[in-house]
Amino acid sequence: MSVSAYQSGAVLAPADVTFVTGELRPYLADLLAREQAAWQEHDAPWWDPPETLAGYLDGGKALRPRFCYWGHAIAGQGTDPLLLQASAALELLHAFALIHDDLMDDSDTRRGRPALHREFSWQHRRQGWAGNPDSYGRAVAMLTGDLAFAVAGRLASALPAPALSVWRRMVDELVLGQFLDLAGAARRDRSVEVARATTLLKSGRYTVTGPLSLGAALAGPPELPPDLSRYGDLVGEAFQLSDDLLGVFGDPQRTGKPAGEDLASGKPTQLLAYAADMLPPRGQALLARAGTPAFSRADVAELTAELSECGARARVERQVRRNVEAACALVGRAALPPRVTAALQGLALAATDRQQ
Amino acid sequence: MSVSAYQSGAVLAPADVTFVTGELRPYLADLLAREQAAWQEHDAPWWDPPETLAGYLDGGKALRPRFCYWGHAIAGQGTDPLLLQASAALELLHAFALIHDDLMDDSDTRRGRPALHREFSWQHRRQGWAGNPDSYGRAVAMLTGDLAFAVAGRLASALPAPALSVWRRMVDELVLGQFLDLAGAARRDRSVEVARATTLLKSGRYTVTGPLSLGAALAGPPELPPDLSRYGDLVGEAFQLSDDLLGVFGDPQRTGKPAGEDLASGKPTQLLAYAADMLPPRGQALLARAGTPAFSRADVAELTAELSECGARARVERQVRRNVEAACALVGRAALPPRVTAALQGLALAATDRQQ
Numbered sequence: 098m099s100v101s102a103y104q105s106g107a108v109l110a111p112a113d114v115t116f117v118t119g120e121l122r123p124y125l126a127d128l129l130a131r132e133q134a135a136w137q138e139h140d141a142p143w144w145d146p147p148e149t150l151a152g153y154l155d156g157g158k159a160l161r162p163r164f165c166y167w168g169h170a171i172a173g174q175g176t177d178p179l180l181l182q183a184s185a186a187l188e189l190l191h192a193f194a195l196i197h198d199d200l201m202d203d204s205d206t207r208r209g210r211p212a213l214h215r216e217f218s219w220q221h222r223r224q225g226w227a228g229n230p231d232s233y234g235r236a237v238a239m240l241t242g243d244l245a246f247a248v249a250g251r252l253a254s255a256l257p258a259p260a261l262s263v264w265r266r267m268v269d270e271l272v273l274g275q276f277l278d279l280a281g282a283a284r285r286d287r288s289v290e291v292a293r294a295t296t297l298l299k300s301g302r303y304t305v306t307g308p309l310s311l312g313a314a315l316a317g318p319p320e321l322p323p324d325l326s327r328y329g330d331l332v333g334e335a336f337q338l339s340d341d342l343l344g345v346f347g348d349p350q351r352t353g354k355p356a357g358e359d360l361a362s363g364k365p366t367q368l369l370a371y372a373a374d375m376l377p378p379r380g381q382a383l384l385a386r387a388g389t390p391a392f393s394r395a396d397v398a399e400l401t402a403e404l405s406e407c408g409a410r411a412r413v414e415r416q417v418r419r420n421v422e423a424a425c426a427l428v429g430r431a432a433l434p435p436r437v438t439a440a441l442q443g444l445a446l447a448a449t450d451r452q453q
Numbered sequence: 454m455s456v457s458a459y460q461s462g463a464v465l466a467p468a469d470v471t472f473v474t475g476e477l478r479p480y481l482a483d484l485l486a487r488e489q490a491a492w493q494e495h496d497a498p499w500w501d502p503p504e505t506l507a508g509y510l511d512g513g514k515a516l517r518p519r520f521c522y523w524g525h526a527i528a529g530q531g532t533d534p535l536l537l538q539a540s541a542a543l544e545l546l547h548a549f550a551l552i553h554d555d556l557m558d559d560s561d562t563r564r565g566r567p568a569l570h571r572e573f574s575w576q577h578r579r580q581g582w583a584g585n586p587d588s589y590g591r592a593v594a595m596l597t598g599d600l601a602f603a604v605a606g607r608l609a610s611a612l613p614a615p616a617l618s619v620w621r622r623m624v625d626e627l628v629l630g631q632f633l634d635l636a637g638a639a640r641r642d643r644s645v646e647v648a649r650a651t652t653l654l655k656s657g658r659y660t661v662t663g664p665l666s667l668g669a670a671l672a673g674p675p676e677l678p679p680d681l682s683r684y685g686d687l688v689g690e691a692f693q694l695s696d697d698l699l700g701v702f703g704d705p706q707r708t709g710k711p712a713g714e715d716l717a718s719g720k721p722t723q724l725l726a727y728a729a730d731m732l733p734p735r736g737q738a739l740l741a742r743a744g745t746p747a748f749s750r751a752d753v754a755e756l757t758a759e760l761s762e763c764g765a766r767a768r769v770e771r772q773v774r775r776n777v778e779a780a781c782a783l784v785g786r787a788a789l790p791p792r793v794t795a796a797l798q799g800l801a802l803a804a805t806d807r808q809q
Contacts (some may be wrong), residue, residue: 136629197599201592203585226639227719227744229559236557236635239595240628243553246602247624254610254617261610268603272596273492279592283582363583388583 111440113163116176117184121162124181125154125188132248146244149213153192153245160336160448161187161308164329167440168312168321171433179315182252183260187308189249194271194303196242200235201279202362209353214238259314267307274299281365282388287373292365293334300340301333305448324431328424328441335420335449338413341366345401346410357397363388367416372409380407421445467796469519472532473540477518480537481510481544488604502600505569509548509601516692516804517543517664520685523796524668524677527789535671538608539616543664545605550627550659552598556591557635558718565709570594615670623663630655637721638744643729648721649690656696657689661804680787684780684797691776691805694769697722701757702766713753719744723772728765736763777801 110118129147136147162184169180198204199212206212211219218234226233253264277295280286306329310321321329343352344359345368359366369384376384380403386392387400404410425442433441466474485503492503518540525536554560555568562568567575574590582589609620633651636642662685666677677685699708700715701724715722725740732740736759742748743756760766781798789797 135625197595201588201595203588221639224639227641228639232557232559233635233639235591237632239553239557240632240635243602244625244628246599247606247621247628250603250606250610251621254606265603265607269491269600272600272603276593276596279589279596283577283580283584283589285583 111443112170112436113166113440113444116166116180117159117162120176120181121159121184121188125185126151128185128248129154146241149241150189150192150245153195154188157191158447159188160444161191161304163444164305164308165312167437167444168309168314168325169316170312170437170440171316171325172313173316177315179256179260180312183256183311183315186249186252186256186264187303187311189245189252190268190271190303193242193245193249194275196238196245198275200238200242201275202358204354204358206354212238213241256311256315259317260311263307263310263314267303267311270298270302270307274302278364282363285363285385285388286365287370287384288365289367289370292367292370295365296334296337296341296367297330300337301330304336305329305333322431324427328427328445331420331424331427332445332448335417335424335445338367338417338420339449341368342410342413342417345404357401360387360397360400361392363392368404368409368413371412372404372407375407375409375412376403377407379403417449421449467799468526468792469522469796469800472522472536473515473518476532476537477515477540477544481541482507484541484604485510502597505597506545506548506601509551510544513547514803515540515544516800517547517660519800520661520664521668523793523800524665524670524681525672526668526793526796527672527681528669529672533671535612535616536668539612539667539671542605542608542612542620543659543667545601545608546624546627546659549598549601549605550631552594552601554631556594556598557631558714560710560714562710568594569597612667612671616667619663619666619670623659623667626654626658626663630658634720638719641719641741641744642721643726643740645723645726648723648726651721652690652693652697652723653686656693657686660692661685661689678787680783684783684801687776687780687783688801688804691773691780691801694723694773694776695805697724698766698769698773701760713750713757716743716753716756717748719748724760724765724769727768728760728763731763731765731768732759733763735759773805777805 129151133145133147136145165184165187166176166180169176195207196213199207200214204212205215210216214231214234214237216234217237218230221228221230221233250268253261256264274295274297277291278299281291281295286292306321306326309325309329313321313325320326341359344354345357347354347356349356360369363369369387372380372384380400383392383396383400383403386396424445428438428441428445431438485507489501489503492501521540521543522532522536525532551563552569555563556570560568561571566572570587570590570593572590573593574586577584577586577589606624609617612620630651630653633647634655637647637651642648662677662682665681665685669677669681676682697715697720700710701713703710703712705712716725719725725743728736728740736756739748739752739756739759742752780801784794784797787794
């Protein structure tokens, strides 16, 4: 199946897409409506977390529920209520991660719209309320993230013990990955090891390996087969590498984020780790200034060009392709039903050939 | 039992204090040591969340575990591993609440030390790291809170269904209460209704009624008897009212927080709600400026004096006493073993006669 055919919808929607649109979306809508009803009792009309969260759940490719679906399909049969619950938990965990991540990075935008803390600070300004609008915006966004995390954990807590243990590891890794990301930027760490760990822990694991394992653990066996776990890490890493590339070289009109945020803050990406070895002296001097106030918009543009020229960009692109090929080969060799093999290969492509 | 004898330790430590020092503290220390071991695997030496959290768990009177202990004692016998687990979850939930609360309020201090986000931003400055030290400090503190919340939820998720349902309600109420607090300050809300709801939800419920119910739910019956639930809300409200008084009139040397933070930000406290009715015109003008940049330190001092003079302070003090008396009378009339009655009456006093 070609990626473009898949993405244009020219092929029939696979079972995981049907699961997301036909079951998960209505389940989430119903869940949030019930949260909203409980909330309205307390008469807090200036904050509508269920509505806000719905905005975070509607966009995107629902990759995590889809990986969870196939993890479940490997060992089990069809969908069951626990799969819905686990998938909803994954979507809410992702919303929490995005909201707190935007706060941690002081990002202005998300998916082409103002980041949540900006929205709330504008509400504060529009209403002429008392106090500092930016503090208010940050505080209410933080709380919205806390609530998403609480509801996600609530859904997860009702899962059977093996799934719950996968969930816990995933949450721990997400928190640690976020820390490595912050600390790597602060310390201007350009080691490949730190960049790889950050890539995997802050995003790859909870996007691919974790959801696959979660789905599998629902159906019975406590551990994902090693080949599938390896598939997950390869695709998860490639997913985040594509995201890194998109953040630097992508079209802001399509990504919904200004280009070069990661460069300006000197994030510990594999792209910059490679660049530290490959850039000529002029580029090295630019890279050394990344993350400092002296790093201008013109510097971002120049470093972007240097990253292409020195070959670091191509190296990351190759790595994405190699990871996807290796992952597809792994599931090709595994003893899986053909529809599962095809789906996992399709998802590896869908997760990494990213326009937004 | 007099409060001062109780607090000076002149009386024998009651069973709940023995539980906290003899069982809960070692349990928490062991839990954090195991977290730390898992963490060190990942080699993130510049952040030690278990050590940081230990600092948040050591101080304080462990009120929440103690209320949980007695909630359990009402229905059950002695301590069991679930009681330890629930109490540890409560302590970690409290650490999460304090850390995120300090972030939301942009507070500089906590218990006489720099607030966590300030500590991390100083670390960033000392090390001469890249990026904005304040953003870094806020981000790492936020993550530390997220981790405390995750571990708390993990402990709670293994509790039996009735206890888990108490836990969920408590977390929801805490989040909503925090929002009411932020929104009330922003909107300069001075209604008694909003102030009461905020008092109860942001702190009273998760400090008293929630822990009592959690302990009771561990032992069997899903619902706390109505009289004890009422006791919890009366003491929980009085606890937060004492905190409000302490924040305005307390000695910063003992509270570890500068006086008047709540006034400067115009928090929707019952004290200010009463003051809105009781202040003379000069005080009204001051109150109207609370929460705006025009509100100076001298204004804080003057408003503090006005709050005493107009009788609003005395009204809150009376309310604390009345709540405690009513709560003690309720448990006095309830059919409880005498040692439980005595303990709940003692705790009502200990929770509300506050110096810090």
